[in-house]
Amino acid sequence: MANTNKVIGAILATCLAAVLTSVAAQDAAEQQPALGLPGEWVAAWRNPPAELRPLQIVHGLPAGQATPEAMTKLKELGLGGIVCNVHFNQYMRSDEHWQTLIKAVESCRETGLVVWIYDEDGYPSGAAGGLVLEKDAKFEALALAYDPSSANPFILRPSYEHTHASNNVYAARRYPNLMDAEAVEYFMKITHEAYWERLEEHFGKTIQAFFTDEPSLMATNIGQIPADIAKNVRIADPLDENIKPLASVPWVADLPAKYEERYGEDILAVRKSLFAGGSEADRRARRRFWSLVTDLLAERYYGKLHRWAAKHKVASSGHLLWEEQLVHAAPLEGNPLKMLTQMHIPGLDMLTSDPEAVIHTGWLTATLPASAAVFNGGRKVMTEVSD
Template sequence: MFEAKVFQNPNMRNGPLQIVHDFRFVALNLKDEYKWLEDADPEQKLAHITWRMERLKARGYGGIVLNVGFKHYMEDEAAWQVLDKTVDLARDLGLRIWIYDEQYYPSGSAGGLTLRDHPEYEAQGLVCVTQEVSSPASPGRIASPLGHSALVYAYAVPKNQGRLMFDQQINISHLSDHGGGLCWTCPGGEWKIYCFFTRALYEGTYLCRALRAPRRNISVCNKKAVQHFLDITFDPYIKKLGSRMQSSVEAIFTDEPSLFWHTPYPADFDPDQSYSKLPTESMREKPNMAIPLYAYIPWTADLEEQFRRDHQYPLCDHLPVLFEGTPEAVTTRLDFYDTINSMFDRAYNQQFQAKLQPFDVDFSGHMIHEERFEMHPSSFGDILRNLGSMDIPGCDLLYSDPERIRYSIACKLASSAAHLYRRDHVMIEASNMSDKQQEFSLAQIKCAMAIEFAHGVDTITSYYGENLFSEEEYAQFTKYIARLHQLLAGGIHQTQALVYYPFRQLASLTTVQNPFEADDRAAKLSQSAATIVQNLMMRQIDFDYISDEKLR
């Protein structure tokens, strides 16, 4: 309901939350040179933080998203003392407080600490290496590739006039040689051998090219790995903040947990350059470019057992057809992605909720590649289900062009999840990171915020820098967002249309052999789905996405 007096002076706690990872570092787009000398007096450092926080409050920000200092992440007592005082200062200023759960992104590594004493928690893939054989005189030999485990499974599939006869395949896993590879004597005729090994998912993933800290990460489907990440990350916050964890912290921001799909190296990729990215205090590692990159699926030690429980047949016997990508694999693909999705949900989402619920702290964040439907199966699974597991579903848009944001589906996915799973709020990580070379006026950025609210968002976490506008413009920017919240938040959403989220169709078409490019049919389906909603947006017909789960 519109109330003129409230609209004139909105509650500024509903203004944007500024993301401030570390007060030592110059904020994004900050033109002024703020020096943080390591040998500076603690009082000088606190004075700097106080000035920054008071300035955010004066500009109209509703809160901050913060974390313990990135240098010597989680293990620097001085950094915890700074955080302690920063939380008190934010509370005294009336600022809302969210906590960011990682040193850079993606979430799960705890700045490298999760794997430091538990390398077994690292994300793993099951790799497929194949060989064609047709003569007993030339036995099939496949060695374990560099950086891979010993042989896990092996199958020989006969060919009839060039066609693979999967119903006649032979399990030859027992023929592992002393080197961890396979040696098999062909009985005659044409055959294709499928050998399966595991390897750590670092090389050939975006982890080794991460923007800030190239490093390994955990398996988000491994319950022990995720629990270790949560304990390392949140137990110190719980201990240091005490009762303030419940009384002052509203939410936790998790950033792009992922299955770490295969992403080919760019032609100009330089591992030395990637490794040299700042900050130098991060745990990081050069990728080993000698490790060969074969097709893989995400893997955990208990995946085979879980798959059998879910679908009453063994996954291992269907691996050749799954990796080959033939039409016979549709059922197996659907079942595989269903199991992976469920394991992700139990290990990551549900354990996150269990960790935070005793403190009445909300779980929020966003996934990667929200707008690329064809990437969903191999990246994280059903996005509506994952976002619906959060108390505050979220998304990110790293650009500010209103015309581009107008047709983005990211906000609608997050708000649809909120409506489907009865969540009260929707968050966006908003910034101009990907189009910061363009000049955008305050009016254009306000327009972008209005479109995001129209698409169902009511909470802005801002990556916009601290020197993007004048002081007067910041006041206009934050008050505009607070007014949008006052007008639009808390209402009853009445959708005019439902748009089917085609996750199962995408999963049935997403082949293992080349998941980054995806099957052409999956890409076309993704584009078709995007076109439908863009046409609805052009006609200003509001809609929600709906999933198979909610249609049943």
């Protein structure tokens, strides 16, 4: 989530802080044989390089803070750099704000700090601050909803009311379909390519990663945010109070064709099984559907981000929505591990720095991205935290 008090820290996924703290108190060479820890891990724990230190999230630096002097102050605090973006005001369209960001990146280079790029105006990622749907309304996320009380129970409708798009603390804003390859291509064209066009010389050097924040399939009712919070949330797109909350699944225009191509079956003929039924045929239809949805999202959104990042000499990173419990995973992204393994640096959102607050509840949040890193043959994950 977007919050200027949060920081991102790249951590070694399988190293326990308690063990490393004990090791760091003694000579690394003595401890390596006993604990089997690589010497470079111990050295990095004792004196972390910039890329392994916390990075301060700054959503749009004022011109007066995009200076070497301001960055030096961050460095003196022990920070390794910043996670930033072009200013949210006139998002992507203000030359003045772009010049400020360029100055900030150059100041980080001068002072030895690293930069991660945050890929959205607020969150969830994928909308480019509404510019994707401004380009073409057909890019909007879709849901197949089911109303058993109706004579025609199946309704294909936009995924907006009752979803995370309209129930988050940043803005109620319509959201693109991340299973739509054309929509994702446009998002990346006006976001990632815009950063590359202006900051190419810093990619793979000062600029080390792109961060995507809580993207999802969007086709599920996540419940209303509390009224005292909702009253302060900006309404970018009006909500229709006549839209009923219904059981829904994500949809994209070519899903029926992809389903038939993969399974040799018409999804429309078995669509009721997506919502009801306990027979083996019903369960098979649901397994097939969610397997396909998972692969479409992994390929068309996370996979595109991964391939673009690799081509442009940076890492792809970010974190998923509602990652605390597996029950949320299927409606939001299908198989979360397939999304996380499409990241060079899988991530999580753990917005407390108090171990007592998370010791019994936060382990799953960290386990999935750590597992994804191991599956990819890597060791590094990141966590979004707050003080």
